[in-house]
Structures are given as structure tokens and as C-alpha cells.
Amino acid sequence: MDLTIRPRRLRGNERIRRLCRETRMSPDSLIYPIFVDEGLIGARPIDSLPGQCHYGLDCVGQAVEECLAHGVKQCILFGLPGKKDAHGSPAWDKKGVIQRAVRAIKAQYPDFYVITDVCLCEYTDHGHCGILCGETVDNDKTLEVLAKTALSHAQAGADMVAPSDMMDGRIAAIRGTLDKHGFENTPILSYAAKYASAFYGPFRAAAGSAPAFGDRRGYQMDPHNGREALKECALDAAEGADILMVKPALAYLDVIRACAERFDLPVCAYSVSGEYAMVKAAAAAGLIDEYRVMCESAVSVFRAGANQLITYYAKELAQAIKKGDIG
Ligand code: PBG
Numbered sequence: 611m612d613l614t615i616r617p618r619r620l621r622g623n624e625r626i627r628r629l630c631r632e633t634r635m636s637p638d639s640l641i642y643p644i645f646v647d648e649g650l651i652g653a654r655p656i657d658s659l660p661g662q663c664h665y666g667l668d669c670v671g672q673a674v675e676e677c678l679a680h681g682v683k684q685c686i687l688f689g690l691p692g693k694k695d696a697h698g699s700p701a702w703d704k705k706g707v708i709q710r711a712v713r714a715i716k717a718q719y720p721d722f723y724v725i726t727d728v729c730l731c732e733y734t735d736h737g738h739c740g741i742l743c744g745e746t747v748d749n750d751k752t753l754e755v756l757a758k759t760a761l762s763h764a765q766a767g768a769d770m771v772a773p774s775d776m777m778d779g780r781i782a783a784i785r786g787t788l789d790k791h792g793f794e795n796t797p798i799l800s801y802a803a804k805y806a807s808a809f810y811g812p813f814r815a816a817a818g819s820a821p822a823f824g825d826r827r828g829y830q831m832d833p834h835n836g837r838e839a840l841k842e843c844a845l846d847a848a849e850g851a852d853i854l855m856v857k858p859a860l861a862y863l864d865v866i867r868a869c870a871e872r873f874d875l876p877v878c879a880y881s882v883s884g885e886y887a888m889v890k891a892a893a894a895a896g897l898i899d900e901y902r903v904m905c906e907s908a909v910s911v912f913r914a915g916a917n918q919l920i921t922y923y924a925k926e927l928a929q930a931i932k933k934g935d936i937g
Contacts, residue, residue: 626932628779633885633913635927635937637681640645641725641878642924644673645816646844647690648707648810658812659883662922664690670711674719681932684723686772691733697741698730702758710764725799726763728756728773728784737821739775739829746831752777757787761815764793774801776829781849783924799878800851803839806830807859809884816883841867843873851875853918858882860907863914870915879916881907886922901926905936 620630638645645656650666651674665673677685689707691700700706712724730752740752752775760771761784771788773780781800788796806827814820833837843854854873856866857880870877885907893900904923911919921927931937 633909634910637928637931640682640924640927641919641920642677642682642685644685645688646670646707646711648692656816658815660752667710670714671718674715674722681928682924686725686727686920688727689732690818694733694735696735698733698810701730701733702762704762709762710765723769724769725772726768728760728771729775731819732817737819740777749777753780753783756780759784760784761787764788764796764820770797770799772799776804781846781851785850797852799853800846801857802843802846802854803856804830805833807858809882811884812887813883836865840872843869847875853878855880859911860885865901866914866916876917878918879911881921903928909936
């Protein structure tokens with residue numbers, strides 16, 4: 611057979627397949643979400659996210675230990691406050707759940723990298739991501755409280771803040787406030803292209819942050835739009851974002867790729883709760899091989915161009931990388 615080009619030559623054995631991998635992964639690129647519940651003592655499994663737990667302030671250290679044991683050295687924190695109000699004021703309380711969690715973690719594990727989610731939806735009694743004016747979220751009024759919240763996280767010792775609210779102008783507002791208070795070296799990870807997605811369902815159940823009325827389509831992006839993501843990223847980059855995020859991950863690989871090609875900032879992807887819960891459910895039903903689907907999904911996100919991945923599988927993926935099954 612006269613076949614000069616035989617792609618199978620590079621697939622003949624494990625050694626050469628590994629030699630030729632185009633996508634390399636490292637536990638350094640994985641970020642693990644940790645839920646801290648102010649009203650909880652100990653750790654409690656989360657019904658909507660099998661394998662994940664809520665942690666009380668007394669045992670956030672346990673969550674960190676579990677990360678470190680797997681080689682994961684960075685987390686993103688989400689808080690469940692004891693009280694909520696119309697303005698989400700527990701979000702910027704110096705003694706709020708996140709502020710206390712950050713202090714506790716950084717005191718015990720100064721090298722563990724702590725990113726905080728900056729949003730109001732877990733802290734407002736109506737569950738929307740900002741201050742309401744009638745039934746809509748008032749953009750400009752919300753900026754001020756987001757900036758206050760981000761500042762309180764930085765003051766508590768957060769290494770990086772990650773606004774996830776999708777208000778216009780919030781990166782500039784947060785950057786300005788952080789700089790004014792001497793936190794010019796605290797990076798901002800912007801949830802820049804965050805879609806109004808049904809994939810957040812299990813998270814909202816876990817965080818108690820589902821909107822009491824309406825939905826988030828007035829501020830999060832329409833899934834039909836790809837170019838609009840570039841506009842959002844360009845704005846956030848111009849306002850001083852250090853890292854751009856695309857969220858969810860698997861259904862938006864085209865957006866990840868487009869952002870990675872267009873911008874010279876790192877692109878972070880968030881493999882969200884619904885992505886995780888679907889794999890767990892299909893695996894529990896005996897329909898898929900959970901480990902292999904987990905690995906393949908994560909590889910695809912990095913192949914698309916992501917530089918970091920936030921995932922509920924961070925610990926298991928770090929192990930898979932160490933074993934050489936991926937990366
Ligand atoms: C807060 C926030 C959400 C998620 C991250 N930050 C929920 C939402 O926007 O409704 C979703 C994460 C996930 O589904 O895993 N605004």
C-alpha cells in the first residue's frame with residue numbers, strides 16, 4: 611500500500627502518545643470551589659452536588675487539607691450567610707462568613723491561594739445579584755456594594771477577587787476601590803463571559819441563591835451570543851481585569867477558544883455545577899465511566915485554550931494528572 615502519511619505512527623504506544631500530546635495539564639491550573647456555611651458546625655454533604663460538602667467555619671481547614679493532600683493549592687470560596695437582607699449587607703460585613711473563612715484559612719495555610727467569589731445573590735433576601743429598583747437590578751447602585759464587598763475580602767486576606775455579578779463597569783469600580791485602599795496588587799478574576807445558564811441549578815440549590823422571582827437574563831449573557839462575549843471581555847480587560855473567565859465551560863468551548871485567541875490575558879473556564887452533576891448522575895445510573903468522562907471533559911477545556919479551570923473535580927483531576935492519565 612502506497613501510504614506515505616500514516617497518522618497512526620504517532621499513536622502506536624503509550625510512550626509516543628504521551629510524547630505527542632498537544633495539551634498539557636497541571637494541578638497548578640486547577641481551582642477548587644469551597645462552600646462555607648456560617649450556620650454549620652462540621653461538614654455536611656450537599657444533596658445537589660454528590661461528593662461535595664458544605665463546610666462550617668470550624669472546619670474550612672479540613673477542606674483545605676483535602677485539597678493539599680491531592681496537590682490542589684488554590685480555591686474559590688462561596689459563602690452561605692446566617693442572615694440575608696434586601697441590600698445583601700452580610701456580603702461586606704467584616705465579620706461575614708467569607709471574611710472569617712479567609713482569615714481562618716490564611717492564618718493556618720498562608721501559602722494556600724484563596725480566591726473569593728464577589729456577588730450579592732447569596733446575601734440578598736430576593737436572591738438577585740445586586741440592589742433592586744422595582745423588579746430590576748440597578749446597575750450603578752450595585753457597583754458600590756460590589757466594590758465594598760471586594761475590598762472587605764481583600765482586607766480579610768483574599769489573594770484574588772472574582773466578581774460574578776455581570777454588572778456593567780464593575781471591574782473599574784472594584785479596581786478603583788482596591789487601589790485606593792492599597793490593594794493595587796490584588797488581581798481581579800473577572801467572570802467576564804458569564805451566560806444565563808440552566809447549568810447553575812445545583813449550585814443555586816447548594817448556595818441557597820436562586821432568585822425569588824424572575825431570572826438572571828437581565829444581566830447574564832444570552833447563550834445565543836458569541837461575539838458579545840468578546841465585547842464583555844474587551845470591556846473587562848480595559849477596566850483592569852487580570853484574568854478573564856468563561857462560564858459554563860463545556861457548552862461554551864467555542865467562546866473559550868475565541869477569547870484565548872483574541873486576548874493576551876489568561877482565560878479561566880468554570881466547569882459549573884450542572885456539568886458536574888450530569889456526569890455524577892449518568893455515572894450513578896451506570897451509563898458512563900465517570901473517571902474517563904471527567905478526564906476527557908477537562909482536557910477538552912484546556913485544548914480549547916483555557917489556562918485555568920475551576921472544577922468540582924479538581925482533586926480527582928490532580929490525581930489523574932499525577933498518574934499520567936491526562937496531561
Ligand atoms: C454567583 C455564582 C453562581 C455561580 C458562581 N457564582 C450562580 C449564579 O450565577 O446563579 C455558578 C457556579 C456553578 O453552577 O457551579 N453569582
